[in-house]
Structure formats: C-alpha cells, structure tokens
Amino acid sequence: MDKRAGTVAQPSDLVDISALLDAYFDDVPDTSNPDERVAFGTSGHRGSSLKRSFNEAHIAATTQAIIEYRQGQGITGPLFMGKDTHALSEPAENTALEVLAANRVRVLVDARNGFTPTPAVSHAILQHNSSQREQADGIVVTPSHNPPGDGGFKYNPPHGGPADSDATSWIAARANEHLESGLGHVLRIPLAEARKSDHVGTYDFLQNYVEDLPSVLNLDAVRNAGIRIGADPMGGASVDYWGAIGERHNLDLTVVNPKVDPQWGFMTLDWDGKIRMDCSSPSAMASLIQTMSGGAGYDIATGNDADADRHGIVTPDAGLMNPNHYLAVAIDYLYRNREGWRSDASVGKTLVSSSMIDRVAGKLGRRLVEVPVGFKWFVPGLLSGEGAFGGEESAGASFLRLDGTPWTTDKDGILLALLAAEITAVTGESPSQRYAGLTTEFGSPSYARVDAAATREQKAALGRLSPSDVSVSTLAGEEITARLTEAPGNGAAIGGLKVTTENAWFAARPSGTEDVYKIYAESFRGDEHLAQVQAEAKALVDDAIG
Template identity: 55%
Template sequence: MSVHEHAGKPARPEDRINLGKLASDYFLLKPDVNVAEQKVSFGTSGHRGSATKISFNEDHILAICQAVAEYRLQQGFDGPLFLGKDTHALSEPAFASALSVLIANNVPVVIQHDHGFTPTPVISRLIIDHNKNNESQADGLIITPSHNPPSDGGIKYNPPHGGPAEGEITKLIEQRANEILANGLNDVKRLDLTVAMQSEYLTKSNFINFYAKQLSDVIDLYAISKAGIEIGVDPLGGSGIDYWPEIAKLHNLNIKIVNPVVDASFAFMPLDKDGKIRMDCSSPYAMSGLIAMKDDFDISVGNDPDFDRHGIVTKSGGLMNPNHFLAVAINYLLTHRQWDESVKIGKTLVSSSLIDRVANKLQKPLSEVPVGFKWFVDGLKDGSYAFGGEESAGASFLALDGSCWTTDKDGFVMCLLAAEILAVTGKDPYQWYLELAAELGEPKYGRVEAVATTAQKKVLTSLSQDDVAQDTLAGEKIVAILSHAPGNDAAIGGVKVVTDNGWFAARPSGTEEIYKIYAESFIDEQHLQLIISEAQTLVSAAFKNAGL
C-alpha cells in the first residue's frame, strides 16, 4: 500500500465525518440479516462496523446485549457486569442502548461514576479484582472499535477471566444476536434510558482511582518518580485522558499531557498512511505530532482510544517499532522481576522472531500462538505466562509478585514500563533495542495489506502446507510451513512459511475486508521485499486456483 500524499499532515475539512448524520444513521438505519455485511460478526476484537454502512447500528447493539444477558443467565454469572466505553462518536449512543437492555434483563451493571470513559485494561482489571475476592462471577462489555476511524463503532465481551472472549463464546453470542435480529428484535427486553439510569441494578463507581492506585502492583513507579523521568503523553483523544493526571498525582510522577483534546471527529489527528483519520499509536504518521516533541521529554507515549495499545517515542530513536519494544520489554522484565523460573513468553506468530532469539538467550520457554490476545488469557490468569504480546502494539504482563495483572492488553503499563526501563537502567528502550540487535541480529519487518472479498478471505483461512509447492523462500530453504500455531496447535487462519533468516505469514483480517501479509528478514531490506513478493505470488495463486 503506497503512502498517501497527505499522510502525517493535519486532517482537512473533507477528511472529517458528519457526526450528526452518523448518530442519525445509528438510530434510523436497520440491518438486513440476509446481507452478510449487515449481520453481527465477531472478529478477533468483537463486533465492529459503521452506522452509515449499516454494520454498527442500534439494532446490532440491542441484539448483542440481549444475547450477552441470556448467556450470563445460562452460565450462572450473578456478579456485576462492568460496562465501559471509549471516545468514538458511536460509543455514546451504543452505551445508552446497552444500558437500556442490560438493566431490563436485571443485569447488575457498574459504570464510571461521572459517566466518563473507561479503557479496556481497566475493565479487565475490575473483573479480575472482583472475581478474586468474591464468589459471584463478574464480566464486562467495552464499547470501542479500538484504533479504527472515527466513523466506526465496536463492542467486545470479556467473560469472568477478564480477557477477550474465546471463539466458542463469541460464536454463541453472534448466532443468538443474529437470531434476534431476524426475529425483528421481538426477544429484546428494553427499558427507557431514564428508567434504567434510576434502577437499583445500576451502580456507579470511581474506576479511575481504583485503577490508578493499583498500578504500583505492576510497575516500579517509585523508581520512575525518584529518577524524575519526564513523560510526555498524547492520549490521541482516547478513553484514558482522565487517568493520566490521577496516576501522576497518586504516584508523584512528572507527566504532561501534550494534547488534552477529546473530539469524537478526531479532527486533531494527523492522517494515517492511507490518508484516513486513524488513532493508531504504532503509526509514525498518526503519531507525527508526538514524534515532533520527542526532545521535550525523557520518554513520550501515546495510546489508542480504548488504551489497549501503546506507542513509545524516545529521544534517541523516535517512535519505536512495536516489535522492537516488545523484545526490549521481555528482555528487561525477565531480568528485573523475581518471577517463577518456569514462566513462558507469549507471542503471536506474526510478531518478530527477535522475540524468539531473546527467549533463547534468556533460556525461557516461548509459546507462539495465533493472532488474537485471547490466546494469552489462560496463561496470564494462572501466572504461567510472564508476558503476552502482539505485533500490533498490544501487550500485558504479570504483576510484580507474579500474580495476574490483566488478561487483556494494557497500554498504560506498557507505556509506564518504558519509563521504568529508563529510570532503572539509565538507557531508554531504543538504546536497549540497538544492543539486542547488535547481539542477536537486526530484523527488517514489513506488513502489506490488500482488499479481499469474503470468498478470498475464506480461501486464505483454509491455506495449508499443501498449498505451498516450493521448498525455498527468497533463496533460503524452508524449514517450517505452519497452518497451526506451535504454542497451542490452534489453527492460525492462514499460513506461515519459515526459513532460518526470514518468514512470512498470510491471513485475512478478522475485522476488515482486507488480507495481510506479514514478513521479516534478518538479512536485509532487499531480502525482506523478496519474501513479500513471493508471498504475494503464493496468495494470488491460491485465489486463482479457487477460481477467484
């Protein structure tokens, strides 16, 4: 995908969305379940869509929340449901729709006391904390499309383990929600919002103070404070905007929010690589504003709207590649935490092989799983995984005492970890990356995307070893062809081809009408491009063989 001529530049009037029409479309447009794109569909991060495209409308939320209420009842979950939302325009009306259904079903719902925003990791932490100390089982819903453009909406369900719901659960919710849609919402129980807001089933709590106080259980905040690390924070208009001041106050940290704006149009954002407004804290284009300030702070950090992702900017190297920071974080944590010797390092199969080399250097077991943070949930919950991370800049790790912190991605702790690394070692994460690369090899990493139809995505999902005819990749002997992840033998929804010094993985997106090719070389950029080219040839051949 080529770089748009306006990438990294301020949004223009024509780039901004009509918030009034988006809200109107949410309530007025009705999905047709006979149209695949208008059905409820849970990908790796819940159901996402846009009201204008009739893929995220009030009927979707009413049906999903009714399905979740029924699922809770079937499972016997009698604890609270923690309900959060981010700063996307569709999150506010969806929050209201969700409340009206959940309360009508006598679900005990807990929300932020001032009706403010709640990040994904906070919901995870609330669930884990409640279920550790109570017999009743709590779960949660977060209304967010993550880093997706301003016109999008999303909703995801976290069961009592606190992390993203497994495929078996989301399939049940998805199927029931589509049944409800097909039946004209006749099975939906619903209250008027004003009645729901006064219900005894609704509780309001100070999530901000709860989460901020507990952060010292997972990060050495005293070291950061003592070292006087200056941290610049750009929340990118996201749900953690009110959390950073509380964190700074409670732990005596030197934090400055460089952009305090919350605007559902996200018109303050520089345009992303493709010329769209997208709050991707791993993108140098979306993060260009913070990158320009890198010399003003010891460490600068950014997050996406629901704060489950992180972006790390250093004076020495600018915005870090997410893979590079994951490798540095793992190397630091496994040498500065007193965790059990047997703990594993979790990575998705499209994350850098530099992580494999770090694990080998540290003599720690590595578990490589398919894309999706749900695969790390059990290991983080029982403490057998020290760390779980994705190449898309999402990760979490154990608390200082080796207990579970979150079972969902936590952008706060990853950002604060960057500050801790500098405070404790005197070197910033990019300087540590350079040392690792000098010792273990410097990776060249790339990802390309292309539009894909539903039929093409289905072909990619079913790729296997039999579809790879060649025995070499970019001049090297192929040592592995994977359709299932080595860490848990789960299907990867695509194929990964590996050599000694490179690899590629091809798979369809779970949330967008595209497919992705991930690739890496430990030789040079030319070798990387050759890997990508051969991967594209393989994908094209698969489509051709399927008559597409």
Template identity: 55%
Template sequence: MSVHPHAGKPARPEDRINIGQLVSDYFLKVPDVAITAQRVSFGTSGHRGSSAKISFNEAHILAICQAVVEYRHEQKITGPLFLGKDTHALSEPAFASTIAVLIANGVNVVIQNDSLSGGGFTPTPVISRLIISHNKIENQSDLADGLIITPSHNPPTDGGIKYNPPHGGPAEGEITKQIEQRANALIKAGLVDVKQIPFADAIQSPLLDQQDFIEHYVSQLDQVIDMTAIAKAGVRIGVDPLGGSGIAYWPVIAQKYGLNIEVVNPVVDASFAFMPLDKDGKIRMDCSSPYAMAGLIAMKDDFDISVGNDPDFDRHGIVTKSGGLMNPNHYLAVAINYLMTHRDWPADCKIGKTLVSSSLINRVAKKIARPLSEVPVGFKWFVDGLHDSSYAFGGEESAGATFLARDGSTWTTDKDGFIMALLAAEILAVTGKDPYQHYLALAKELGEPCYGRVEAVATFEQKKVLTALSSSDITADVLAGEKITEILSHAPGNNAAIGGIKVVTENGWFAARPSGTEEIYKIYAESFIDEAHLQTIIKEAQDIVSAAFKAAGL
C-alpha cells in the same frame, strides 16, 4: 499502499465527520442480516462497524446485549457487569442502549461515576482489572464480567463493542460465535425477544451502580510497575492520549506517584479533528503509526520518554529521544528482555507472542533461556495463560501487550496500554538507557530484523482457500534463496489453527492469513538479512498465495 499526500498533516475540514448525522443513522437505519456487511460479526476484538454503513446501529447493540444476557444466564454468571465506553461518537448512544437492555434483564451494571454526564470514559484494561479484582476476592458463585463500547483505533465514523467474560480478557471464539449467531437471529426476528426499558428509567434503577474506576485502577499500579524508581529518577514523560478514554487517568497517576507527566494534548473531541491524518489520509488513532503520532514525535526532544495510546488504551506507542517512534515489535522484544531479567518470576513462566510478531522475540527468549509460546493472531489466545500466571507476558505485533504483576500474580488478561507506556519509563529509570538504546544492543547481538506487512484484495472463496491451507499445499522448498525449514498451519504454542500459513527459513519468514472483517488477506514478513531480502520474501509469498488460489480454480 502509497502514502497519502496529506499523511501526517492536520485534518482538513473535508476530513471531519458529521457527528449529528452519524448518531441519527445509529437510531434510524435498520440492518438487514440477509446482507453480510450488515450482520453482527465478531472479529478478533468484538463487533465493529459504522452507522452510516448500517453495520453498527441500535439494532446491533440491542441484539448483542440481549445475547450476552442470555449467555450469562446459561453460564450462571450472576455478579456485576462492568461497563465501559471510549470517546468515539457512536460510543455514547451505544452506551445508553446497552444500559437499557442490561437493566431490563435484571443485570447489576457498574459504570464509572461520571459516565452519565458526558464523561466517564473507561479504558479496556481498567474493565479487565475490575473483573479480575472482583472475581479474586468475591464468592466464586458471584462472578463478574464486562462490556467495552469501543472500536479501538478505528476512524471516528466507527463504533464497536466487545465482551470480556469472567476471566477478564477477550471472549473466546466459541463464545463470540454464540453471541453473534443469537444476535443476528434476534435482529432477523425484529428484536421481539429483546428486553428493553427507557433509558431514563434504567438510570434510576437500583441495579445501576456508579463507582470510581480511576481510583481503583491507579491505586494498584505500583503492583505492576516500579513507580518509585520512575519518581526518584525524575523521568520526564510526555503523554498524548490521542483523545482517548484514559485521558483523566494520567493526572491522577502523576499526583499519586509523584511523576513528572505532561499531557501534551488534553482534548476530547468525538470528531478527532485534532489528529494528523494516517498513511491512507484517514483520521485513525493508531499509536503505532508515525503519521498518526506525528504531533508527539515532533516533541520527542522535550521529554525523556513520550507515550501515546489508542482510544480504548489497550495499545501503546513509545517515542524516545534517541530513536523517535519505536516499531512495536522492537519494543516488545525490549520489554520482554527487561521484564524477564528484572522481575522475580518463576523460571517456567512463558513468553507469549503471536506468530506474526518479530522473531527477534524468539531470539531473546533463547538468549535468556525462557520458554516461548507462539499462538495465532488475537489476544484471546493469551488469556488462559495470563489468568493462571503461566504466561509472564503476552504481546502481539499491533502494539498490544500486558504482563504479570511484580509478585507474579495476574494483572490484566487484556492488553494494557498504560503499563506498557509506564514500563518504558521504568526501563529508563532503572537502567539509564531508553528502550530504543536497548533495542540497538539487542539487534547488534541477535541480528537486526526488517519487518513488513502488505494487504491484497481477496474474495470470500479465496479467503476460504487461504484459511484451509496446509503444508502439503505449499510446493516450494526455497524462499528468497533460503531453504524452507518449517511450514506451519497450526501455532506451535497451542496447536490452534492459524487460519492461514507460515513459512520459515533460517533468516526470514512470512505468514499469510485472511482478514476476519474485510475482503482482504494480509502477508506479514521478516528478514534478518536486509530490506531487499524482505521485499523478495514478500514477493515470493504473494506468488505462493496466488498459486494456491490458482490450484483451487480461483
């Protein structure tokens, strides 16, 4: 995809959304589940869509929430449900719809204490931490779970909702499939089985509880990050929340731990009109994109470490003086190497990575003699291991990760952008070198990776073929001039289906898999030789996929 001529530049008037129209469409447009694009559809991180496209409307939220209530009843989940929202325009009406259904169904709902006055935004990792904290100390018959209203880093036109069951992390595929199917059935039947009361009545209910989520989360951060080391070193930290849900947390963190933090952009605006345009010319709060992060990158020399997060704060972007915005894969490798050599965790704790993350992580794991577990795409695959502390770290290539508390106990079972950002400051404080300098040392010792990802249009039938590919369907024995050493259709870490294929050589690999929500497929690739070798891998990967489509008559 070519770079849009306005990428990295301020949003223009024509790039901004009509919030009034978006909210009006949320209430007035009604989905037809006979149309695939208008159905409830859970991808790797919840249901997402836009009210204008009739893919995220009131009917979707009412039905999803009723389906969640029924799932809770079936599973005998009787504790509180922690509810959060981010700063997208559609999150506010969806938040209200969610409360109206949950309270009508007798669910004890807990929200941030200023959520009903236009604020009260709650990051994803905070909901995860609340669930884990409750279920750790309360009677196990009174388990808590949670919902987060967010489409993550998606454009301002989008809305989203995701469910975290009592383990605190993203719901497994079996759970989301059940919720998805029930929600679509409820919409098809005209929502007659959805219980709902007026929002004005719901917020007066004794079932609705308001708490200080910020204090709860911030007060525990020193359990997972060496805040004292950061404070003593006087690390100057620049923070751009990208208008996201964690914006009110940073000043509290700074005050409580005596950190030198400056929030360089304190604006919350549901149109996100302050954002530089992303690579494709759209407003997108992607903290791993050099275009979306252009403002913070320009300030890199003003701080020792600069950090950004997406709207629900489950992703991180790390900017250093020495190297600018770090590639997410590079930072994951540095974070893993540092944590595994600076935490007193059991030697058998696993490093969890998605199989499309950099193989530099594999080389780091081998170097420090720690077990590695490669899983399919999706953070849900790390949840069980993080929950029982058998995984010390879980991270994915799209700049999302979390890790254990310093004492080896569970911190979160969902991605935590706060701790990944603060870890960068800890690394600098403790070692005297920033994460990019550590990356250069790792690359010099273990090899410098060239990483790329491309997308291509794919029909529903082609996506089915790609999902079902196995090693026997790949006839090639050489990739980019190197002998193919491994062809995977299942992840080696848990033997779960990849939903695609991964082909490996000594110095490179590619993985091809269909998108769960769009009519495209993605190719991820990496070379430890050079950029030209990477491009050859990508070209031959496309040829291999095309051959598989041709063999299927497509």
C-alpha cells in the same frame, strides 16, 4: 502512502457527528446483507452507523445475546461496562443499559460518568473475581483505534480478557436471530428508568486502577530518577487517567494533549489519509513525534489509542519505536527484573511478531509460546502465571504483577507506556538504546506488512490451507524449515499460513473487514531479502488460493 499522511486533518476529513448519531437510531440493518449482520472479530463487533453495520438494533440484539450467554454459563455477578470517546460509544452504552436493566442484570458504569480504558475494565473484573463467589464479566464499548465514524462492542467474560471464539460465535449467532425476528424477544426499558433502577450502579474504575499501579510497576524508580514523561491520550479514554497517575504517584508527567473531540480534528492523518488513532503509526503519531524532536525535554513520550489497549513509545534518540522492537526490549527487561515471577514462566507472542523475540527468549532460557493473532490466546497463561507476558505485533501487550499474579488479561497500553519510563529509570538507557544493544547481539531484522487484493472466496480458501498446499522447498533462496497452519504454541488454527526459513519467514492471513489478505514478513538478511520474501510469498499464496 497517501500524500497527506502525517498532516493535520482538514474539515473535509471530519465525520458528520449529527449524521452518524441520526443513522445509529434511524437506520435498520438488512439481515440478508452479510455486511450488516453482527460479526465478532478478534476484538468484538465493529462497524459504522453510516454503513448500517453498527446501529441501535445491533447493540440491543447483541446485549440481549450476551445476557442469555452469561445466564447459560451461570454468571451471576455484576457486569462492568466502560466506553471510549468515539461518538457512537455513548448511545451504544445507553442502549445496552436499557436492555441490561430490563433483564435485571446488575451493571456497574463509571462513577465519574467518564471514559474507561479497556484495561481498567479487565482490571476491575479480575479484582472483583479474586474475592467474590459470584463471578463478574464486562462489556467495553469501543472500536479501539478505528476511525471516528466507527463503533465497537466487545465482551469480556469472567477471566477478564477478550471472549474466545466459542463465546463470540454463540453471541453473534444469537444476536442475528434477534435481528431477524425484529427484536421481538429483546427486553428493554427507557434509559431514564434504567439509570434510576437498582440494577445500575457505579464503580470508580480510575481510582482502583491508578491506586493499584505500584503492584505491577516500579514507579519509585521512575519518580526517584526524575524521568520526564509526555503522555498523549490521542483524544481517547486514558485522558483523565494520565493526569491522575502523575498526581497520585508524584511523577514528572505532562498530559501532552488533553482534548477530547469525537471528530478527532486535531489528529494527523494515517498512512492511507484516514483519521485513525493508531499509536503504532508514524503518520498518526506525527504530532507527538514532532513535539519530542522539537526539544520538549521528555525522556519518554507515549501515545494510546482510543480505548488505551495499545501503546506507542517515542524516545529522544529514535522517535517512534517499531512495536516489535519495543516488545523485544520489554521482554528482555522484565524477565531480568521480576524476581516474583515463576522461574519457568513462558514468553507469549503472536505468530506474526518479530523473531527477535524468539532470540531474546532463547537467551533468557525461557520457553516461547507462539499463538495465533488475538490477545485471547494469552489469557490462560496470564491467569495461571505460567505465561508472564503476552504481546502482539500491533502494539498490544500485558504482563503480571510484581508478585506473579494477574494484572489484566486484556491489552494494557497505559501499563506498557509506563514500563518504558521504568526501563529508562532502572537501566539508564532509553528503550530504543536497549533495542540497539539487542541488534548488536542478535542481528537487525527487517519487518513489514503489506496487503494483497483477495475476494471473499479467496480469503476463505486461505483460511482452509494445509501445509501440503505449499509445494515449494525454498523461500528467497533459503530452505523452508516449517509450513504452519496451526500455531506451534497451542496447536490452534491460525486461519492462514506461515512459512519459515533459518533467517526469514512470512505469514498470510485474510482480513476480517476488507477484501484483502495481509502478508507479514521478516528477514534477518536485510531489506532486499525481505522484498524477495514478500514477492515470493504473494506468488505462493496466490497460486494456492487460485
């Protein structure tokens, strides 16, 4: 923990926006350097122009690759495109428009020339495809909660959610071929010509999203109960959405901080001393937590990251909720209060989410579907209605409309934030009070994630582990009940290892961006037992990967 974590950023912490933009246009990536090639993680390609990992060439090449991918898939409808408030997002959107228009792809951008949350793009894709024969897809220009110097570019195919690994692997490979050839096969026209062309149109993402919210939430209950909401966009793409939500649905809602600043100079520093718009981090959320504890009078305060696909829930009695705790509460509430959902609709969680969810699902009599990290794994269930809820430990989730049809197939931080107000209105208890009730019934787990150093080769070895590589029979004094390298919910490779006992578990996964691997662990036997699990997990993994 950095000694300045939770304190307001100083001028020395701020990125030089001019240098960032100059590097985007002027620097050319070295394709022989793996760190400067296009690489799609769980949420698209991310990087910084200052590190030559997110430059104009990357976006031109990736956009051309997406066009070729959608042609190969027979996708002929419009492409919805939104951007967040990161400094690199607007130039990247412009580059993409130049390539899309040159390739005669119909692209729809925000009608208000504003910022667009990831869930609003997913919502638009699903709305279009529910009634039109020519299927649409989308691009969101965002690095999510990453620092101000980063950029991001992700593709959502016609199912509306994050592209699967087959699609992203093809797109990344083709984009790198374009980079290696000097963009010789990338079609492009000047931005002014692109914007004037018949191929670029507009779509009112905000109105269509905000107007449709009563189909997925009980906003009447929130309004009638007079729930007071303080919403902090954290300088992100939801900035105009929260005001519109309060006005359109007559809610007692205050936008706590409407400021947009590409340097995010108003932010408090995250745990490592960096500016990061992580609404699940107590350090990054310190300002909102202080506002709530200072007698602001809100029943619920919420935060969103830069593209609003994550949520942070702050209550008067407990402060910022742990994302795992809130997921358990949301699941318990929703499956008891959504009569339009299928009676056999399952609960979806990632394998590094809390086992409290397992216990809640068991009490509800619902099948639990445990999948690898990545929201893409929840898309099929949300589309079919077989999976009514999908949630990640990193504060990302979505769920079905009141009638059991899809709302979004990507994470929706605005939705989950408003759900906290609905829970408070309907139950008379805050989400944190509801979680306290769950711990009385199921026990109180201790949960943590730590990072351990690993080389590129060791990370690759971790991804290749098999259950037989775990030779020990006990973990922290308990008999091992499962050794997993595939997710039990769908049989997909987890890219690492999970080991479980009756009262604890750990999972180890390589980082996609740093020379570390991540150890997630949980124990229902207290903090000391958790520490023992973590220590033995690190020793076990280090031994297995050499």
